[in-house]
């Protein structure tokens with residue numbers, strides 16, 4: 001039997017808090033623990049409940065409350081947080097989303113909307129299945145080999161898992177000898193072929209128990225098949241289904257794509273929310289990038305879906321960032337500095353550079369990139385939610 005979900009309002013505004021508690025008592029499906037304004041009291045109540053939704057009015061003592069929410073989301077996994085605010089700013093929400101908050105409602109509270117969110121939060125306790133539309137699929141792509149796709153996919157996936165604490169799937173779509181397992185020094189017992197052959201049996205619990213978890217992080221790896229021949233009869237439908245299933249469990253899917261424009265890669269690119277078109281700053285690479293951009297335009301991909309990622313960037317590169325932007329008629333999304341020695345030593349040891357040498361310039365760039373990328377996603381999520389809410393008035 002599921003226990004009742006408790007609720008606690010953390011607020012300095014007793015009137016508004018009173019209304020929220022009145023709503024909760026009227027509905028009767030939640031066990032309302034009332035209102036507190038004191039952080040340590042809130043912490044004691046929250047950590048003593050099996051399942052609790054902490055409703056935080058963020059309008060007063062905002063910075064302190066952000067710190068408190070960050071502590072709660074890190075220390076009390078049995079607590080979900082709902083933010084209420086008069087005028088939540090995008091910057092504020094991005095900070096809260098970074099801390100693990102995914103839901104908010106704004107004043108004046110509309111009862112139906114409030115309970116929709118409350119019910120969503122309460123049914124998410126202990127449930128590995130997620131709202132698939134919330135999952136972001138990010139593909140690292142280049143139509144040239146050896147540009148750094150696997151280095152980027154691996155380090156970025158690990159950083160996103162660490163910064164968001166969400167479950168992240170790293171998928172090696174290189175059916176012909178992928179490198180992810182070598183880069184992470186893992187020997188998974190299951191690979192993508194097994195998943196593709198057993199799509200009907202797979203659910204969230206199965207995925208989380210069979211996919212290789214990287215150390216004590218929330219990064220799960222779906223490795224390439226051990227033999228070439230296994231790739232032969234993989235259909236695009238199977239890739240689509242696999243991604244759909246993963247989307248129901250993971251908050252992010254990072255794909256290390258093959259450089260070939262084969263049907264499996266194109267399916268992954270189509271299904272992606274973001275394509276990191278990776279290049280180095282030299283003329284042949286720019287020409288290749290241009291061709292890819294033209295092809296993506298023909299495939300009808302929205303411009304913002306494809307972003308330029310420059311790898312092995314050097315201050316004294318002959319082709320400057322401005323030249324790249326001019327040639328491609330597109331802003332560079334991110335640049336990762338050149339550091340061959342550090343990258344190579346990480347690959348040889350099978351330890352991602354963000355773990356092996358966190359103070360190196362490449363590791364720092366990956367950390368900043370992960371924050372930049374996830375903040376952009378959180379910002380877009382929040383803005384679209386705001387637009388939806390306004391439509392309801």
Ligand SMILES: Nc1ncnc2c1ncn2[C@@H]1O[C@H](COP(=O)(O)OP(=O)(O)OP(=O)(O)O)[C@@H](O)[C@H]1O
Nearest residue numbers: 145146147148149150151312337338339340343344
């Ligand atoms: N920021 C960097 N600075 C210097 N060298 C790098 C950097 N990133 C990657 N490399 C090097 O580039 C080489 C290729 O990297 P990687 O295997 O990640 O590329 P790839 O695009 O996945 O290659 P493939 O097409 O073979 O799958 C490696 O030797 C790696 O050490």
Ligand SMILES: [Mg+2]
Nearest residue numbers: 149150151179
């Ligand atoms: Mg590779």
